[in-house]
Amino acid sequence: MPYRLQCMSVHILSEEPVLVIPGSSLVLKAQIEHGPLEEVSMVTWEREPETGIAPMRETLATCPGGSLKCDSTRPNVHVNMGQHKTTLQINGYTRVDRGVYAVTVMDHKGVKTTAHCIVREYEAVHHVSISINVSHSLLVCGEAWGTDPHFSWFHERVAITDSVGGVSKDGKTLAVTMTPMCGHFTCIVSNKLGYSSAAYAAGKH
Template identity: 70%
Template structure:
């Protein structure tokens, strides 16, 4: 009798020490958050459910609430029975699906009102809930691009207001930046100008999936080689004209003197 009691106590202790072996349900949303969704497109969230050997899914519920926590509170989007594959959406554009231990939520025609904190709550046969969360935000276009100068570091800094996933690129006189002009930081926001002198027209272009916007900075005008060549040509032409004029004047003067000497010689011959 004492041995039987000892074995029962030992078995109970093992069950208490290993609760996850029997009841250890977990749920994970596969989408990495925060997610950014383009307005008008579809939001698709997927979650995987892990069950213990004595657990079964009773109900799956998809919910959403404002990220700020201020608003109308939680909104139930769809409910899925544990034994069925179809989920009941609360709106015409909301669809849910349940297959084995994977559940999916899809919202068509995404708008700003659909942003917030999404939660998938899984209820087992004992009424115990397990929840996973994901933040979803609206994909924003690029806004208010600006370029400022840091004179002390000979650099230009490009800024953008609140666009999603902005990508920065630089142009110099409408051409991509070369090493002869400067170098760009890893994030693309700063252009370190190495060109001397610091002159010309610089443009920062910020783009994402919804388009692009740009801003420019104009330094002092550069004296290009073309202008220097033009000035040299003009000076050379003027010099040649001047030299030609002088030569023409000397030839004219010499010719006049020759004619005058000839006239005097003829006049003396007639006198004799």
Template identity: 70%
Template sequence: MDLHSFQCWRVALLLLLMPCGYRCMSVHILDEDPVHVIPGTSLVLQAQINHGPLEEVSMVTWEREPETGSPPRKVTVATCPGKNIKCVDKLPNAHVSAEQQGTTLKLEGYTPEDNGVYAITVTDQNGVKTTAQCIVREYEPVHHVSVSVNVSHSILVCGEAWGTDPQFSWLYERDAISKSVGSVSKDGKTLYVSSAPICGHFTCMVTNKLGHSVATYTAAPCETEGKGRATTAAVVCLVILVACGGVLAFLLWRRKRRYNSRGERLHEHLDDSI
């Protein structure tokens, strides 16, 4: 074996032993999993294709199957064959574009029937396939908001059924929660009331992109400081009035008694004179 042939075999061996970054292909969906889509809007999924200098994309395939159910029923959304990565859309509302370094799937007029697991499969020139998946679901409005109470610990907890990305906030007597009323947990679901017992009206509001829903917990009415002072003043006034009335009644009774005693003595004196 001459020197040139030996070097060729050496280069081939080095290529086979090269790290995967030089001769392996990978694909990654950039969108956060799961993806929630509002019905009537567009679903857009982006994928990044990574490959080494020795690799070449020969086929890109987008597919969809139900998230649950057996056996899975796959639907081909689009295929992009050939070195030029020209895509053929298989669904009427789908449009796929692809390049050597990435691909984008766009579905117009999203409906609940478009829910499912979307998979992108990239095939290299040697027929090796690499796949990435992403779950896509319908964006749901908030449902069935409720408030539960732990009276012994002065805690109110807000719950919501199955809405997408619910955001929680609290109102006390139609105003935002102040430090004097209590504190709210980081997720917004729990309200720690600073006063005991709990009194007044507490409202939990849950919102997302499609609207809001509320639930209210009504406790016993609160006695404010002003009302407490007014009640105390009223009681004091009542006591004073009762005391004054008692004194006045005693003075009148005593005067009447003296008058009666004087009349009796005058009558006795007249009788003695006769």
């Protein structure tokens, strides 16, 4: 009888990294594929820090094969099992929940296959600033480490028009075409958690 290759596989159905707003729920879904002669004997969800010399791996839940009931190690951790899928949900996500998540599927012969997923905290916007390149009449808006920042420019509290200048595609740079360059310019950086702003006052001539 020819040797049959191990064909059980598992993959997490999320784009990486998964970004989670603190206080909300983290949900990871994994698809399990296996041949007709293979059986799932155990599914395990684990987490470890993304960085560190000797990262400590934490077991979040274990699910015996053939059973839809999973044993979780924390009250806010819930795992559901289906025929070809498993879902991990962590309610009340906090900063300590970030890291590399792993789901391991073991077949009836003890062979394991694992899928990984990086989970990070969705960060608020921090430390917005405006720098100026006087020679080119450019104002550049900077932001420290917020997740998915969106940039908006205003002149005297009105959105930038063609008579004032043009904004770059990424929204970070305002090329001022009005002469003389004067008045108050404001950059607002926003994301799902709120916004922060910085202002620049150009001298009047």
